[in-house]
Amino acid sequence: xxxxxxxxxxxxxxxxxxxxxxxxxxxxxxxxxxxxxxxxxxxxxxxxxxxxxxxxxxxxxxxxxxxxxxxxxxxxxxxxxxxxxxxxxxxxxxxxxxxxxxxxxxxxxxxxxxxxxxxxxxxxxxxxxxxxxxxxxxxxxxxxxxxxxxxxxxxxxxxxxxxxxxxxxxxxxxxxxxxxxxxxxxxxxxxxxxxxxx
Ligand SMILES: [Zn+2]
Numbered sequence: 001x002x003x004x005x006x007x008x009x010x011x012x013x014x015x016x017x018x019x020x021x022x023x024x025x026x027x028x029x030x031x032x033x034x035x036x037x038x039x040x041x042x043x044x045x046x047x048x049x050x051x052x053x054x055x056x057x058x059x060x061x062x063x064x065x066x067x068x069x070x071x072x073x074x075x076x077x078x079x080x081x082x083x084x085x086x087x088x089x090x091x092x093x094x095x096x097x098x099x100x101x102x103x104x105x106x107x108x109x110x111x112x113x114x115x116x117x118x119x120x121x122x123x124x125x126x127x128x129x130x131x132x133x134x135x136x137x138x139x140x141x142x143x144x145x146x147x148x149x150x151x152x153x154x155x156x157x158x159x160x161x162x163x164x165x166x167x168x169x170x171x172x173x174x175x176x177x178x179x180x181x182x183x184x185x186x187x188x189x190x191x192x193x194x195x196x197x198x
Contacts, residue, residue: 009049017045051086054123059138062117066110067143075185076108077101079193081115087158088125096154096170098122099193102139103146103179114139128154132173140177147178149189 021041025032032041079099087094098118121134136150151174160167179185 007046007050009046013049014042014045017048018042021045050123051084052124054120057116057120057123059117059120059134060142062120063109063113063138063142066113068108068110069106070104070108071106072104072108073146075101075103075189075192076111077189077192078111078114081118083118083122083152083154085122085124085126085128085131085154087156088127090158090162091125092157092161094126094128094154094156094158094171096152098135099151100135100139101149101180101189101192102143103185105144105146107143107145109139109143128152128156128171128173132175136175136177145178147176147180147185149176149180149186150174151190151193 018041021044022032025037025040030037032038077099078101079097081098081100082095083098084093084095086092100114100118117135117138121131121138132150132152136148139145139148139150151172153170153172155170159165159169176186180189
């Protein structure tokens with residue numbers, strides 16, 4: 001076999017989550033022993049471990065695993081990075097896109113590493129504001145670039161399917177450091193992430 005992806009779950013976490021989810025199913029008035037729900041606590045236990053795998057990831061290690069000396073000093077932009085996270089207030093998903101830019105200062109990182117840093121912080125219980133800053137800080141600390149900018153646009157299920165039930169609202173958060181504090185640099189970034197190339 002050439003390639004095989006293996007999923008590994010922590011047995012102790014799976015067991016304690018299964019017990020807790022069985023209680024949740026009972027508490028809402030459902031019968032955890034009916035056929036359709038029999039394996040649900042186990043599926044939920046595994047899904048929750050997957051959705052919170054970011055706690056086990058180290059953003060600095062990810063970025064430094066592909067850190068290359070490079071004289072390139074123009075803006076590097078990776079846009080439309082898919083993002084799936086969970087709001088820490090309701091444990092409901094929020095999802096959308098992250099756009100990241102940095103201006104290298106002697107070092108660049110692998111482009112896929114920026115996407116993995118997004119996963120590292122989004123696969124946790126989060127608020128969008130903190131997520132935005134954590135991504136920025138990780139890149140700033142690891143690469144020491146001339147500046148970093150992060151914009152996240154996301155839809156929150158806790159607003160869409162409960163509470164105010166606003167299905168089309170999109171929350172945008174942004175953070176920047178270094179040269180992105182300058183109006184011209186920031187607006188070049190905003191222009192690049194809004195542009196459609198095709
Ligand atoms: Zn929420």
